[in-house]
Amino acid sequence: MRYLTFALGKGRLANQTLETFEKIGITCEEMKDKKTRKLIFVNEEYKLRFFLAKGPDVPTYVEYGAADIGIVGKDTILEEGRNIYEVLDLGFGKCKMCVCGPKEAEELLKHREQIRVATKYPKIAKDYFYNKKHQTVEIIKLNGSIELAPIVGLSEVIVDIVETGSTLRENGLSVLEEVIPLSARMVVNQVSMKMENERITKLITDLKSVLSSQEV
Numbered sequence: 001m002r003y004l005t006f007a008l009g010k011g012r013l014a015n016q017t018l019e020t021f022e023k024i025g026i027t028c029e030e031m032k033d034k035k036t037r038k039l040i041f042v043n044e045e046y047k048l049r050f051f052l053a054k055g056p057d058v059p060t061y062v063e064y065g066a067a068d069i070g071i072v073g074k075d076t077i078l079e080e081g082r083n084i085y086e087v088l089d090l091g092f093g094k095c096k097m098c099v100c101g102p103k104e105a106e107e108l109l110k111h112r113e114q115i116r117v118a119t120k121y122p123k124i125a126k127d128y129f130y131n132k133k134h135q136t137v138e139i140i141k142l143n144g145s146i147e148l149a150p151i152v153g154l155s156e157v158i159v160d161i162v163e164t165g166s167t168l169r170e171n172g173l174s175v176l177e178e179v180i181p182l183s184a185r186m187v188v189n190q191v192s193m194k195m196e197n198e199r200i201t202k203l204i205t206d207l208k209s210v211l212s213s214q215e216v
């Protein structure tokens with residue numbers, strides 16, 4: 001039996017991903033060691049390999065078949081636009097992609113002014129404004145602390161992830177429009193889905209049954 005390889009996004013989704021796998025009996029104790037600098041972990045019993053990668057790189061590893069399976073946020077899947085199968089909504093890492101800004105920016109959006117939009121997600125923002133709203137905007141790519149942009153005058157609004165809303169509140173900004181709800185998803189390489197169909201289908205079935213038993 002060959003190894004099935006999993007690419008997991010490091011950061012926010014990693015702990016819940018490992019907890020979810022534990023519920024279906026897949027454990028990888030070594031990976032929980034926060035101090036380790038090791039990059040790849042093996043579960044000999046089930047012939048599985050796991051590695052942690054930057055979120056946006058997960059769809060890349062999966063498209064090229066360097067990983068059979070990936071766990072990553074829906075935002076990253078949409079932004080990266082890779083040829084991969086999205087097979088399961090894992091139900092954690094829930095948040096929303098939103099257009100946010102100061103309340104005054106509501107008027108600019110309403111009147112379809114040619115505003116500047118700062119975001120870490122230029123593809124999602126472009127798709128939303130151009131294809132869904134048919135509004136011409138200037139997209140400015142940033143890499144973090146997106147909420148700064150309207151405060152310091154870099155843009156009128158932002159397109160960013162909102163979870164609890166605290167970052168917006170603490171910076172005097174609000175949600176102006178909701179773009180799309182997000183959560184962690186399981187993605188699969190297109191060839192692996194055929195070659196390892198039985199093992200991957202069983203994994204999806206086991207995960208689904210754990211997820212449905214968690215729903216109230």
Ligand SMILES: Nc1ncnc2c1ncn2[C@@H]1O[C@H](COP(=O)(O)OP(=O)(O)OP(=O)(O)O)[C@@H](O)[C@H]1O
Nearest residue numbers: 010011012013055056073074075093094095161163
């Ligand atoms: N409050 C949140 N902020 C950002 N992402 C969140 C939040 N809540 C849930 N998520 C989900 O968690 C995923 C991983 O988030 P995380 O911040 O760890 O990664 P990242 O944004 O890719 O990394 P980095 O912080 O290194 O740029 C996101 O892609 C998103 O789907």
Ligand SMILES: O=P(O)(O)OC[C@H]1O[C@H](OP(=O)(O)OP(=O)(O)O)[C@H](O)[C@@H]1O
Nearest residue numbers: 144145146160161162163164165166167
């Ligand atoms: O609604 P909240 O619960 O406040 O969460 C949303 C915030 O969290 C994320 O930023 P992150 O912490 O990843 O930092 P970054 O801005 O440097 O990407 C996101 O970009 C928002 O800024």
